């Protein structure tokens with residue numbers, strides 16, 4: 001397993017539910033966590049909520065400083081944000097957890113993405129970064145809940161660079177209960193992002209925070 005212990009983690013859109021949840025778990029595991037936002041003040045407030053040494057700053061500063069950068073913004077703002085951070089993200093592992101979803105009376109459904117998936121969109125924009133797709137199905141509610149000691153699920157990790165996917169698998173595993181599982185190349189990210197719509201349906205029907213487990217590995 002790759003040693004990720006010394007790596008700092010930056011989170012773009014880290015003021016939202018998902019970003020804060022991941023930030024909390026990585027900070028508890030001893031990582032230096034940098035919360036990014038369009039507003040420095042919101043980032044500092046979120047970092048204060050998380051504690052454990054987390055700090056907050058503008059998305060660009062966080063992108064430039066962190067060793068690994070997680071993108072946790074809504075799909076609507078995804079492409080424009082990454083286009084504005086190309087230089088800061090050069091040479092870095094960029095972890096995309098964005099699920100392009102729409103919602104109507106029937107619930108959640110997957111949106112078409114011109115590039116194939118949000119992760120492929122990130123890779124098309126960030127040609128000098130190593131884009132990895134992961135953390136799509138992790139419930140922000142469970143990540144934030146202090147009563148949840150172990151988050152019981154596998155995190156599927158997709159990408160075209162073996163060292164980068166190994167690193168992100170190891171990063172997933174610093175969250176107690178989580179196993180990082182390689183899930184294929186970036187071109188197969190669409191199904192993983194879209195599957196979130198099914199998981200949301202499961203959650204609504206069974207009033208749960210469902211996760212996935214892959215058997216026989």
Ligand SMILES: NC(=O)c1ccc[n+]([C@@H]2O[C@H](COP(=O)([O-])OP(=O)(O)OC[C@H]3O[C@@H](n4cnc5c(N)ncnc54)[C@H](OP(=O)(O)O)[C@@H]3O)[C@@H](O)[C@H]2O)c1
Pocket residue numbers: 012013014015016017018019036037038039042043071072073074075076077078081097098099100135136137138139140141
């Ligand atoms: N919530 C979950 O359980 C969950 C689970 C898995 C994956 N995800 C994915 O993670 C991403 C974030 O989810 P979330 O629930 O945390 O979303 P969110 O709370 O709606 O947004 C996260 C943050 O993104 C920033 N943001 C909003 N609109 C933006 C824009 N147009 N451009 C740049 N930044 C913008 C905001 O931060 P500032 O205003 O401070 O900049 C906001 O606090 C989504 O793509 C979602 O599909 C969520």
